[in-house]
Amino acid sequence: MSERAHPAPPEEGTEPERHDRTELSDEQPTEPAPPATGADAAIAALTAAGVEHVFGVQGGAIMPVYDALAEADDGPTHLTMAHEQAAAHAADAYGQVTGEPGVCMATSGPGATNLITGIADADMDSDPVVALTGQVPTEFLGNDAFQETDTVGVTRPITKENYFAGDADRIGATVSEAVELAGAGRPGPTLVDLPKDASTTETAAGPEPGRLPTYYDVPDRADESAIEAAAAAFEAAERPLVLAGGGVVKAEASEELRAFVNEADVPVVTTMPGIGTVPEDDERCLSWAGMHGTGAANMAVSHTDCLFAVGTRFDDRLTGGVETFAPDATVIHADIDAAEISKNVEADHALVGDAAAVIEQMHDAMATGSSDGSETDTGSDRHAAWREQCREWQDDYPMTYAAPEDEPLKPQFVVEAADAATPDDAVVTAGVGQHQMWAAQYWTFRHPRSWVASHGLGTMGYGLPAAIGAKLAAPDREVVCFEGDGSFLMTLQELSVAARENLDVTVIVLNNEAIGMVRQWQDAFFEGRHTASEYGWVPEFAAIAEAFGAKGFTLETYDEVADTLEAAFAHDGPSVVDARIDPRENVYPMVESGGDNSGFALAEDQL
Amino acid sequence: MSDDADAGWDDRPTQADRGAQREGLAGPEPTDRPRPSGRRSKQGVRIDPEAEASHPARRTTISALVKHEPGVLAEVAGLVSRRQFDIDSLTVGPTTNPETARMTLTIEEPEPGVRQVEKQLEKLVPVISVRELGRDAVRRELAVLKVHDDRPAAVESVVEMFDGEVLDAQPGTVTVEVTGSSSEVDRAVEAFQRFGVRELTRTGTGALARGTEWTTDAEADRYERQASSTTGTTNSATDRRTTTTAPETPTDDD
Numbered sequence: 018m019s020e021r022a023h024p025a026p027p028e029e030g031t032e033p034e035r036h037d038r039t040e041l042s043d044e045q046p047t048e049p050a051p052p053a054t055g056a057d058a059a060i061a062a063l064t065a066a067g068v069e070h071v072f073g074v075q076g077g078a079i080m081p082v083y084d085a086l087a088e089a090d091d092g093p094t095h096l097t098m099a100h101e102q103a104a105a106h107a108a109d110a111y112g113q114v115t116g117e118p119g120v121c122m123a124t125s126g127p128g129a130t131n132l133i134t135g136i137a138d139a140d141m142d143s144d145p146v147v148a149l150t151g152q153v154p155t156e157f158l159g160n161d162a163f164q165e166t167d168t169v170g171v172t173r174p175i176t177k178e179n180y181f182a183g184d185a186d187r188i189g190a191t192v193s194e195a196v197e198l199a200g201a202g203r204p205g206p207t208l209v210d211l212p213k214d215a216s217t218t219e220t221a222a223g224p225e226p227g228r229l230p231t232y233y234d235v236p237d238r239a240d241e242s243a244i245e246a247a248a249a250a251f252e253a254a255e256r257p258l259v260l261a262g263g264g265v266v267k268a269e270a271s272e273e274l275r276a277f278v279n280e281a282d283v284p285v286v287t288t289m290p291g292i293g294t295v296p297e298d299d300e301r302c303l304s305w306a307g308m309h310g311t312g313a314a315n316m317a318v319s320h321t322d323c324l325f326a327v328g329t330r331f332d333d334r335l336t337g338g339v340e341t342f343a344p345d346a347t348v349i350h351a352d353i354d355a356a357e358i359s360k361n362v363e364a365d366h367a368l369v370g371d372a373a374a375v376i377e378q379m380h381d382a383m384a385t386g387s388s389d390g391s392e393t394d395t396g397s398d399r400h401a402a403w404r405e406q407c408r409e410w411q412d413d414y415p416m417t418y419a420a421p422e423d424e425p426l427k428p429q430f431v432v433e434a435a436d437a438a439t440p441d442d443a444v445v446t447a448g449v450g451q452h453q454m455w456a457a458q459y460w461t462f463r464h465p466r467s468w469v470a471s472h473g474l475g476t477m478g479y480g481l482p483a484a485i486g487a488k489l490a491a492p493d494r495e496v497v498c499f500e501g502d503g504s505f506l507m508t509l510q511e512l513s514v515a516a517r518e519n520l521d522v523t524v525i526v527l528n529n530e531a532i533g534m535v536r537q538w539q540d541a542f543f544e545g546r547h548t549a550s551e552y553g554w555v556p557e558f559a560a561i562a563e564a565f566g567a568k569g570f571t572l573e574t575y576d577e578v579a580d581t582l583e584a585a586f587a588h589d590g591p592s593v594v595d596a597r598i599d600p601r602e603n604v605y606p607m608v609e610s611g612g613d614n615s616g617f618a619l620a621e622d623q624l
Numbered sequence: 625m626s627d628d629a630d631a632g633w634d635d636r637p638t639q640a641d642r643g644a645q646r647e648g649l650a651g652p653e654p655t656d657r658p659r660p661s662g663r664r665s666k667q668g669v670r671i672d673p674e675a676e677a678s679h680p681a682r683r684t685t686i687s688a689l690v691k692h693e694p695g696v697l698a699e700v701a702g703l704v705s706r707r708q709f710d711i712d713s714l715t716v717g718p719t720t721n722p723e724t725a726r727m728t729l730t731i732e733e734p735e736p737g738v739r740q741v742e743k744q745l746e747k748l749v750p751v752i753s754v755r756e757l758g759r760d761a762v763r764r765e766l767a768v769l770k771v772h773d774d775r776p777a778a779v780e781s782v783v784e785m786f787d788g789e790v791l792d793a794q795p796g797t798v799t800v801e802v803t804g805s806s807s808e809v810d811r812a813v814e815a816f817q818r819f820g821v822r823e824l825t826r827t828g829t830g831a832l833a834r835g836t837e838w839t840t841d842a843e844a845d846r847y848e849r850q851a852s853s854t855t856g857t858t859n860s861a862t863d864r865r866t867t868t869t870a871p872e873t874p875t876d877d878d
Contacts, residue, residue: 169695174702178749181695198749232691232752232842312651319660331668344662344670356743359736362668414651605649615659619649 056085056216058189062224076124078151105135107486114490118145126164141473145204154214177205185218239370247366248382254323263290264328268372312414319615341613425599448480448504451533478507515591516566562593679734713828753842
């Protein structure tokens, strides 16, 4: 790791003296005092946008911005993370739980490059994140100066939009726009690169709250004739199915979705990011579809003749091979991003708009659409056989698992026990791997914004920093983080942050001494050669937790589960439960990569 | 608190009945399940399972009006490369409005690919308006060739045949310019090969919609706005005076 401060003290000879903040700019926002420097303008823009928390790591080029943050009245609170990647993940999770953009900060060069995994993660999952990065003074740009990286160039493919803010007078407006854009329309990450000379230059230009780029359109309601055609198709279907994606969470459309599903009396499945949009114990909910989804959900998407998909981008982990995905279905695709329509799966009906608005429109169109005026005569009875079929699939493919006394602890049992021991509104975060799948499969989610994970990018180590961000977003909710041993090892330095801030998060490590998902694939597709997937030795996570100042527990037998989890949840501060699970346990059901969803394997011999 | 309200999940083990569990997941094996009868193509389009669907690629021209600011070309080029779009050429140049630039892309993609290119371009924040041009659009390309001058009269006649222009003649080489449609330029280059083409440079295609049709919607909008806000001048489509709207804000044009 490189040092983060300039070896010599900051030597910009042109550094202006701090002025009293009496100069008024003509377009004065509500709260913040008129800024004095570009850095002050950046912080004022965050304040004006209502940003309450910033996650970051200090460093040479970003120091003026930190200084402005410290000087600002009513500015956001800063949480110093151990590593910039964790700052980006924490901001991402904060954004997922609150629905407001999460903000992270880092210095130039290695600080900015460390953010990249987190920014890419937010980009793949359409999470609202704003990154502020320091940059070397503009006179040094392109000279390969100390801690210089072309941050704007490097992050161009993984941001919704990024900005080089080389003019102090434009910093306020640029940061305002970056915050607004991150949450507007289809959310995503934005980045503002702040060269040190611009952030230390005097300016009277303040933020411009609510500012959006000139040509940026935010779709709201879908085209009415498209809605009518889609509603007619959905009503005419014999085997209609609703597929709820992460976009339903982002659009705050869960209420509308639940009302629609109840009214239409049709089965509903979710994608993995869509978990919680409908309660998983609702009789109409078949849980989530995809590679490790439930049998019933995968049978339903395979056999539906009309799929109403809302806020999903038909990721390959959901569809398997597109050749066999919902192959008999008329597809109604609602999305706020027109570019997602017919990208992976052709839409017969394209509804471009905000999920909440579109569901309402569909709802209204179906209520008034029946020609003879008798409202729901069409639905209920005609779909009875289909609903019954879906229920049968639920009975045929229950999510059971064997847990004999004489075998090591099963991870599914640990997940269910943790679910039983926590309140209904707990937030669950996860790293990436087998433990993530078990958490998603065996925890019963009933609310949106309670499952916080890395889906599209699949970032190992996401869980703990996400738990930290989630705790700041929802201090009154229990925050449970599932990690695998391999995943946890990637970001466990953030325990130092949780301990320092005494954040009440509980990390449950489902420890099978391996990169379990890779080992599972090696068993299935690489003739069991466990290359670089088994550790043979893993550290004592409970002792590591204690060394960091957290509480550590080790869990090995069924009889200890309830008491250990209770003690961990009861501990007022961070705790780590090292659950030594059966290393032979693998994640099923499983749809082979590029396979047919209805051909999911229930065990390895069916692959 | 967890409860077992939902059917299908009611077999969840509690510590009490743990020993009585079934052996893992149960249910009909993949071979014993009903399978859907339909099929989709690789592009996700539903097809007749009996027929092998293929979407033939077609060559087309897409015009994008973009904000004239640094980084836009890199953004578009990056988009094209990372999404694996099959692109023949990409040209960029200024427009009559100092705030905007026009990009012309010639691509060769199947129908779903063409739509994706349009929509992905449209999604970029600095991109104002995107349109696929009709088959009748005006498309021009420029080639500059340096050929051996062993047979100057013959070179001259080929230049004339293609309405070209001699830009430079020195002992040993003649440098000529040819403009035309992409295929005309292809033919010209082919024709000059007989003299030996020492060096060649070619632009991509620049294109505009034909007649009074606007090349992108944004230009139509801007034109309408301008017409309604300009008092006393009657603007018609044949009016050749190009007036530019003043930039709303100073631009950071390089």
